[in-house]
Amino acid sequence: MNEQDLRQLLTVSVEDVLPSQPAAAGWERARRTRRTRRAVGVVALAVALVGGGTVAALRPSAAPVPPVGPTVTPTADPTHGGPVQRPPTELTYPPDPLARLGDPATVPLSERPVERALALFQPLDEEGREDGPVRVLGDDGVVRSLDVVPLVPTRDASGNKATAVKPGVLSPDGRSAAFAQTKELVMIDLTTAAVRRIPLDGYLELVVWAHDRVLVGGDDRTYAVDRVTGTASTIDVPIWELIAPDPAAGREAPLIDMYGERTSLKLRSRAARDGKLRSEQTINASALPSPYQINEFYGRGWLHGERLARAAWIVSSEIDGAEGTAVLDARTGRVLHLLDLGRERGKGCCDVLGWDNKGAVLLRLEPAALARWHPETGEITGIIRDLRGAIALAG
Missing domain, CATH: 2.40.128.630 (Lipocalin)
Known part of the structure; x- marks a missing residue:
């Protein structure tokens, strides 16, 4: 058998190999579970590379290999x-302007309130614990430390904890901040550094500013708190x-x-x-x-x-x-x-x-x-x- 006969035999032998099948099987396995998505993706990619590379090596160069993977x-x-x-x-x-949020604080909020805050930042260590005071970035580019009230992590009835700074705690106008704390809502006027504490029942975790009210709650209830008077009532909305x-x-x-x-x-x-x-x-x-x-x-x-x-x-x-x-x-x-x-x-x-x-x-x-x-x-x-x-x- 000469070289030409051998090439023809090898070409015919691989024409029944469907390179899309291993990748498709890997993709279907990935669909079954999110927890193993990376491992399955690597397997599917490896199979695709090996299968596709083998076919490419055995076929004549004039016949391109179809792509492997989901269409x-x-x-x-x-x-x-x-x-x-x-x-x-x-x-x-x-x-x-937001890039200054990575700078260390240079002055306490109590000494130099903002006209408008652009952002709040709570540094965390590698284990997710608070690593220094909350920073307040003003529209003047100065980073302040939030020194007017001690904030503790939120927690639920099962004891799970999370930082008090979450998306939504800063008002849209940047003039106020509201923090969920267990059995109270803490509201801070960032333009004066004044603090208000509004007692509320239960484990509170999340805050949403909704025009003239602050919505705050956890798993079992949501309160609507008037921004001016501080009066609170329950409201039937899922805070999460x-x-x-x-x-x-x-x-x-x-x-x-x-x-x-x-x-x-x-x-x-x-x-x-x-x-x-x-x-x-x-x-x-x-x-x-x-x-x-x-x-x-x-x-x-x-x-x-x-x-x-x-x-x-x-x-x-x-x-x-x-x-x-x-x-x-x-x-x-x-x-x-x-x-x-x-x-x-x-x-x-x-x-x-x-x-x-x-x-x-x-x-x-x-x-x-x-x-x-x-x-x-x-x-x-x-x-x-x-x-x-x-x-x-x-x-």
Whole structure:
């Protein structure tokens, strides 16, 4: 048997090998569990590389090898304003006022109150414990230490603890901050450093500023606290799923919350005053190319006009359980843009922290501590590098 006969025999022998099958099997295994998504993804990729490389080596060079992996409907350039976008491999860091948040505090708030705060920051150590006082970044670029009241971690009935600084504690105008504490709401006027304590029953964990009120609560109840009088009443809204209202909307604008998983994801509208349910609709992800879909939302969501942004776990072209950020039409529940952040990030890594006044989404993003995403164009830039801690931004 000569060399030509041997090449023909080897070519025929591999024509029945379907390189897509090992990758598809790996992808299906990844769909079954989020906990093992990275391991399964590595296996699928390795099989694809070995299988695809073997076929390429044995086939004549004139016959290209078909791609291995899930079929994805062609989309617009993922770095531009299509329905699915991806961050660049490396972020640029143009000058930004928020970049000063990484600087140490130079003066106490009690000695030099702000006219307006841009952000709050609670440094954390590698084990997630508080590592120094809360910092207040003013619009004058000065970083202050929050010295007017001692804040303790929030906790629930089971004893689980979390830092008192969370997305949503800083008012949209940057003039006040409100902190959930066990059995009380602590409100601070950052322009005078004055402190008010409002006694409330129960374990309180989360805060949402809603125009003339502060909504605060935990697992079993939510209070609505008047910003001026401090009077409180219970309101029937789920504080964990509540979307932070647009500060430009009127005080009677409906409250919106989201809940559910996969095909059962829902968007609900509630009356502003009492939280009574007005409408409910299924979230529509039909604009996303296959196989993209949203599994579940997490973290605080934020309204900006008629658009809503929130972090999510997604099905991507690589795996089930990738990190993502979604922008939706708040009127219809339709998913407009999805930022695919991939699978090589920590679970729950990338909370949305709000919108800026130019319509960009601000979010946590490894390895950057804070990044700016323009969903209409797909542009993503970094703001702060590697800043470990909890951040709250003004609206």
